[in-house]
Structures are given as C-alpha cells and as structure tokens.
Amino acid sequence: MKKICTAALTIFLFLCSSLQASENPASAKGSETAIQQAREMILSYFNPAEGTISDIKGNMVSVKFPEGAQIRKGMRFSVFRQGKPFHHPVTNELIGYAEEIAGRLELSGEKGNDGLHSCVVIRGELKAGDTVRITESRIKLAFFQERKSDWELSEAFYGSLKGSGRFEIFEAYTPSYKPEDLSQLALKMNAEAVLLFSTPLKNEKRFLSVTLYWAEDAKPFAEKEESVGPAGTIMHAPEEEFIARSLSDTEPWGSYRLASGEFFAMGDVDGNGVAELVVSDGNTISIYNFREQLQETWTIKGTSAENHISIDVLDLNMNGRAEIFVTAFFSGAVTKTDDSILSRRKPGDTAVESFVLEFDPAEGYRKTRSSIPYFFRVSGKRLLMQKFDENRIFSGPVYEGEWENGDYAAKKQLSLPSDVNIYGFTFIDWQHKGESQIMTFDDAGYLILYDSKGQAVWKSSRSYGKFALSLESESFSMANPIKKWFLRGRLITAVTEKKEEVIVLNKIPVVAQVPGLGSKGSEVYSLWWDGSDIEEKLILSQVPGTITDYWVHGGELFLLAKGNLLSLVKNAVTGEFAKGSALYYYRMGEK
Incomplete structure (x- = not known):
C-alpha cells in the first residue's frame, strides 16, 4: 500500500465529527429534555378517554366526560352509536349491543359551568346519547x-x-412536505395523524421541532419547538449522503488489524454516547471503542458448540444502551465455511438458540435473553425476525420485532417474495416515486429484482460470489440426502445523485476451480435500475483478502476482511501472516 493511516486516528476523527453533540454533556442534556417534552406533548393528545354527547346545536356539540378525564383542546374523538343487539346462540340471552361508527368531533373548548365540554363536528350526523371515544389501542401515526x-x-x-x-x-x-401531501400519504397508510419532524438552526442554536396534523383534513393541531443546545456539526441520515466518486484502485483511508472477525456491527452499546465496534469471529464477541485509539474493551467467549452466523445492534428497549442481537447455532447444528463442514444437525435436534447481550453498568455485558428460536437482522430502526424450523431452516414470513411486555416479539409481517428470507435483501425506491421494490440474492449469488407487485423483472447475468456460510440438514431423501441453505450476504440501499442505488460486494475467487481458498479480493459496485435494465458502476476495486462483512455509513464504507492463501504467500516475505482480520475504512464522500 502507498500509505495507510492508523485506523485509530481515522475512525476517532470520523466519530468525533459525527458524534460531536453526544460528547457535549450540555448538548446531550438539552437533547434529552427536548425529546422528552415533545414526546409528552404528543402523547397528551391521544390519552384514552370516553364521554357522552348531551346536546347538539347545529355544528356544535356538548359532551359530558367523567371527572378526572385527561383531555385537552384540539383532541379528536371517534363517535359511536349503539347498534343491533346480539344474543347467545343457544340460550338467546342478550349479551350486548354492537357499535356503529357515527362520525368524528374535535374538542374546541374548556369545561363549562354546566360540566360539559364544547366540541365541533368534523363529520357525521351525530345524536344525543352517542359515545365519543379515543381508543386504548395503539394510534396509527405517519412519521x-x-x-x-x-x-x-x-x-x-x-x-x-x-x-x-x-x-x-x-x-x-x-418529495413534498406540504400538509396536504403528507395527509394524503397518511390516509393511504390508514394513519390517523401526521407528525413532521425537523431540526432547524436559529441564532446559532439547534432546535427540535415537531408539528402534528390530522390526516383526514390536514389541519394542524399541535406544534412544539425546543432548543437542544448550540449549533454544531449535525449528523444527516446515512441515506441522505452521496457517493461522490469512484474509488477504483484507491488505497483505504485507514486500516487496522484485528485478532479475528467474521461479522461486525456499530452502535452505542454501553450508553456512553459513543459508538462501539462489535465484532464476532463466529464464537467469541469482542467490543472495541474509538475514544483515543481502536482498543478492545471486552470479550465474551462462546461455548465450544456455539456458532454465530450474524450480529447486529439496536436499542429496541429504549434504555439508552443498544442491545447486541446474536443469531447462533449450537451443538448439533450445521455450519459450513467454504467447503469445510463443522458439524451436521441430527434429525430432532434443536438448532437455533439466538440470544441478546446487553451492558449492565454493575456487571458488564450479560445475556438478557437466550435460546430464542429466531434468526435476527437489523434494518435501519427495525429488528427483523424469522422463525427457525428443523426441516426448512427458514420458516414462515419475516416479521418486524418489537419490545413488548419486557420481551422481544415478532409482530408486523413483511410482504416479501416466497424465495426471500431474512438475509441478503434490501428495499429500494430507485427514483423516489413511492414505489418500493426488493432486490435480493439467490443462493448462487445472483441478484434478482422484484417490482412492487412481487414480480421478478431482472436477474443478474453473473454471480457476485459464493457465500461463505451455509446450513445443512438431513432430508431423508435418497436422491438428495442433504439439503442446504445459504446465509446470503448484505445488500445496502444508499441515496445518490440518481435518487437510490444498491451497494453490493463482488467477491473475486483465488482460483475458480479450486474451492476452499476464499477470495483474493473484492470489488464494490453501485447498481441502478433505469426501468428496463440495471446500470452497474464500479466504485471500489482491489480490496485484498476475503471480505466477510461490510457497512455503508453515508459516504463512508467499512470492510471487514480475512487473509487467505494468496495473502499468506504475499505477506510471508515481510514476516506478516494471514491470521486475523483487517478493518478497512474508505471515505467515498470526498470529491
């Protein structure tokens, strides 16, 4: 290499710039206060409440609420009317009455001397005796x-x-932030209200600003703006950054050698306001910080029967410390790296036992959940979950996971083509027209594009490389006694000057005819769909070693690489060996 900067300084400078506000205690406190105040304001408009219409005069309605009801001006209530009775199918005993939706009204005044509240009719022919209600069920909100x-x-x-x-x-x-346009989008999602978030700069101060609109008529009903502290370098969402140029034949901006690594993720796992690097070598998890240098701070060693296949971080339980989600197979499971089978599951054995690690200030990192029969993957702000099955490996649909009643629950089902599993796919809206498509790997490393209706519209003419890890089980079939499932690699969506593109790795094998040697290097491409075909652009080439995991953060690209036979021969002259891994860091945003 011509010149490789120390990754300690490289990553430290990068994180300092992007996390400047987090390391300023006053700024962090201001952010926390502003978030809390905005949250409480929003919640106050959706407190569960119920009342009864007492009188109607034209478009105005008087409503009686019980003493202590948590209500405020601007709230909107659904109005229900008693419907047909329903009886026990055998005894014919009256069980109750159905409710019919009669309309909507808005609380427009404070409590009068008569104990009633003034409301204005939004829609519907309302009657005295009708019930007004804000449900206890979750409110659908468009963000x-x-x-x-x-x-x-x-x-x-x-x-x-x-x-x-x-x-x-x-x-x-x-593409538009006009209230009318946002409300139309919200109605299509069956949302009741719209929330618009921004962080404007005024008088050298950064503010957190939220505005709420009703989806049905785009009327604003609440607004709050709170200072979060002095203006500083702000961190735009990764998808708002641009890949400014090709880095073909470019040396890394930084490089650092790790003891070992297969998978990695980044996030604030100890609650100190700074992102850590969480690395798994397939059995042992190492945590590194970037405060003054890339330094290993903690090691969690797995059992001899433990095999990790993915690792992600996300603060789903919202306690200020991101959880570490580890998908793992234990004794009896099959993992296959290159062409070497580590173990094979016997029929009837339990295979997936994923777990969650979390930092405890008193105890350090510990397992908070274990033996979870789901595969995990984090996509943006969402935890994805898919059930493990002894016979089919990937069982049923992919769900969005939620933190509910102190546990992780698979809740919202994602609509995916039948051959897509939790690994190796991404959502993509090529031209920002609101039409989400899906790009996915198949088991051979070919890429397939599905349109918004789930129809395949394109398949790559070549494979982007063999996947390093696969799972196998006995199928009891004479023709095919062993079934195989591949752990497909990452695909990442990034916003560019073309709206959105997919970032993908192409692995270059050492010798195509000789399995097990890994790859001699990798290339990074951006892909864009013009409506009839995919345009492929090389943005990085000649990355040495076998890339086992990668991540795009705006204009920054992180690559985790292992040595192979080729690099062993190459480095033997200088006394370096191919053991261990290297973390490469490229700044794609520089022009």
Missing part, C-alpha cells in the same frame, strides 16, 4: 422528517415515541 434533519436527534426522538407503546408508526418517502 415524516425533513431531509436535512439531524439524524441522531431523529433516531432518538423516533425511538422514544415508539418506546411509549402508544403508537403504531408508519413511514413513507415524500
């Missing part, structure tokens, strides 16, 4: 953020709002 918003503030606020358990939150791309 939008302006593109130049501070990403860290947005992530923290979104997580706090979701963590309240009061809302089912929906997101969608929008």
Whole structure:
C-alpha cells in the first residue's frame, strides 16, 4: 500500500465529527429534555378517554366526560352509536349491543359551568346519547422528517415515541412536505395523524421541532419547538449522503488489524454516547471503542458448540444502551465455511438458540435473553425476525420485532417474495416515486429484482460470489440426502445523485476451480435500475483478502476482511501472516 493511516486516528476523527453533540454533556442534556417534552406533548393528545354527547346545536356539540378525564383542546374523538343487539346462540340471552361508527368531533373548548365540554363536528350526523371515544389501542401515526434533519436527534426522538407503546408508526418517502401531501400519504397508510419532524438552526442554536396534523383534513393541531443546545456539526441520515466518486484502485483511508472477525456491527452499546465496534469471529464477541485509539474493551467467549452466523445492534428497549442481537447455532447444528463442514444437525435436534447481550453498568455485558428460536437482522430502526424450523431452516414470513411486555416479539409481517428470507435483501425506491421494490440474492449469488407487485423483472447475468456460510440438514431423501441453505450476504440501499442505488460486494475467487481458498479480493459496485435494465458502476476495486462483512455509513464504507492463501504467500516475505482480520475504512464522500 502507498500509505495507510492508523485506523485509530481515522475512525476517532470520523466519530468525533459525527458524534460531536453526544460528547457535549450540555448538548446531550438539552437533547434529552427536548425529546422528552415533545414526546409528552404528543402523547397528551391521544390519552384514552370516553364521554357522552348531551346536546347538539347545529355544528356544535356538548359532551359530558367523567371527572378526572385527561383531555385537552384540539383532541379528536371517534363517535359511536349503539347498534343491533346480539344474543347467545343457544340460550338467546342478550349479551350486548354492537357499535356503529357515527362520525368524528374535535374538542374546541374548556369545561363549562354546566360540566360539559364544547366540541365541533368534523363529520357525521351525530345524536344525543352517542359515545365519543379515543381508543386504548395503539394510534396509527405517519412519521415524516425533513431531509436535512439531524439524524441522531431523529433516531432518538423516533425511538422514544415508539418506546411509549402508544403508537403504531408508519413511514413513507415524500418529495413534498406540504400538509396536504403528507395527509394524503397518511390516509393511504390508514394513519390517523401526521407528525413532521425537523431540526432547524436559529441564532446559532439547534432546535427540535415537531408539528402534528390530522390526516383526514390536514389541519394542524399541535406544534412544539425546543432548543437542544448550540449549533454544531449535525449528523444527516446515512441515506441522505452521496457517493461522490469512484474509488477504483484507491488505497483505504485507514486500516487496522484485528485478532479475528467474521461479522461486525456499530452502535452505542454501553450508553456512553459513543459508538462501539462489535465484532464476532463466529464464537467469541469482542467490543472495541474509538475514544483515543481502536482498543478492545471486552470479550465474551462462546461455548465450544456455539456458532454465530450474524450480529447486529439496536436499542429496541429504549434504555439508552443498544442491545447486541446474536443469531447462533449450537451443538448439533450445521455450519459450513467454504467447503469445510463443522458439524451436521441430527434429525430432532434443536438448532437455533439466538440470544441478546446487553451492558449492565454493575456487571458488564450479560445475556438478557437466550435460546430464542429466531434468526435476527437489523434494518435501519427495525429488528427483523424469522422463525427457525428443523426441516426448512427458514420458516414462515419475516416479521418486524418489537419490545413488548419486557420481551422481544415478532409482530408486523413483511410482504416479501416466497424465495426471500431474512438475509441478503434490501428495499429500494430507485427514483423516489413511492414505489418500493426488493432486490435480493439467490443462493448462487445472483441478484434478482422484484417490482412492487412481487414480480421478478431482472436477474443478474453473473454471480457476485459464493457465500461463505451455509446450513445443512438431513432430508431423508435418497436422491438428495442433504439439503442446504445459504446465509446470503448484505445488500445496502444508499441515496445518490440518481435518487437510490444498491451497494453490493463482488467477491473475486483465488482460483475458480479450486474451492476452499476464499477470495483474493473484492470489488464494490453501485447498481441502478433505469426501468428496463440495471446500470452497474464500479466504485471500489482491489480490496485484498476475503471480505466477510461490510457497512455503508453515508459516504463512508467499512470492510471487514480475512487473509487467505494468496495473502499468506504475499505477506510471508515481510514476516506478516494471514491470521486475523483487517478493518478497512474508505471515505467515498470526498470529491
């Protein structure tokens, strides 16, 4: 290499710039206070409540609420009317009455001397005796953020709002932030209200700003703006960054050698406000910080029967410390690296025993959940989960996981083509038209593009490389006694000057005819669909070693590589050996 900077300084400078606000205690406190106040304001408009219409005069309605009801001006209530009775099918005993939706009204005034509240009719022919109600069920809320918003503030606020358990939150791309346009999108998602988030700069101060609109008529009903501290370098969402140029034949901006590594993830796992690097070598998990240098701070060694196949981090339980989600196979499971089978599952054995690690200030890192029969993957702000099956490996649909009643639950089912599993796919809206498509690997490393209706519209003419890990089980078939499932590699969506593109690795084998040697290097491509075919652009070439995992953070690209036979021969002259792994870091955003 011409010149490789020390990764300690490289990554430290990068994280310092992107996490500047987090390391400023005053700024962090201001952010926390602003998020809490905005959250409580929003929740106050959706407190569960029920009352009865007492009188109607034209468009105005008087409603009686019970003493102590938590209500405020601007709230909207659904109105219900007693419907037909329903009886016991055998005894014919009256069980109760059905309810019919009669309309909607908005609380417009404070409590009068007569104990009644004034409301205005939004829609419907209402009658005295009708019931008005805000349900105890989760409220459907459409969440939008302006593109130049501070990403860290947005992530923290979104997580706090979701963590309240009061809302089912929906997101969608929008080219316009006009209330009418946002409301139309919200109605298509069956959302009741719209939230617009931004972080404007005023008088050298950064503010957190939220505005709420009703989806049915785009009327604004609440707004709050709170200072979070002095203006500084803000962190835009990764998808708002641009890959400015090709890095073909470019040396890494930084490089650092690790003892070993197969998979990695980044996030604040100890709650100190700084992102850590979490690395698994397939059995042992190592945690590194970047404060002054790349330094290993903790090691969690697995049992001899433990085999990790993926690792992710996400603060799903919203306690300020990101959980570490480890998908693992234990004794009796099959893992296969290159062409070497480590173990084979016997029929009837339990295979998947995934677990969750979390940092405890008193005890360090410990397992908070174990023996979970699901594969894990984190996509943006979401935890994805798919059930393990002894015979089919990947069983049933992929779900979005939620933190519910102190546990991780598979809740919202994703709509995916039948041959897509939890690994190796990404959602993509090529031209920001609100039409989400899916790109996925198949088991041979070919790429397939599905349109918004789930129809395959394109398949690559070549494979992007063999997957390093596969799972096998006995099928009891004479023709095919062993069935195989591959752990497909990452695909990442990034926003570029073409709207959105997919970032993909192409692995170059040492010798195509000789299995087991790994790859001599990798290339990184960006892919873009023009409506009829895929345009492929080389953005990085000649990355040495076998890339086992990678991540794109805006204009930054992180690659985790292992040595192979070729690098062993190459480095033997200098006394270096191919053991261990290397973390490469490229800045693609520089022009």
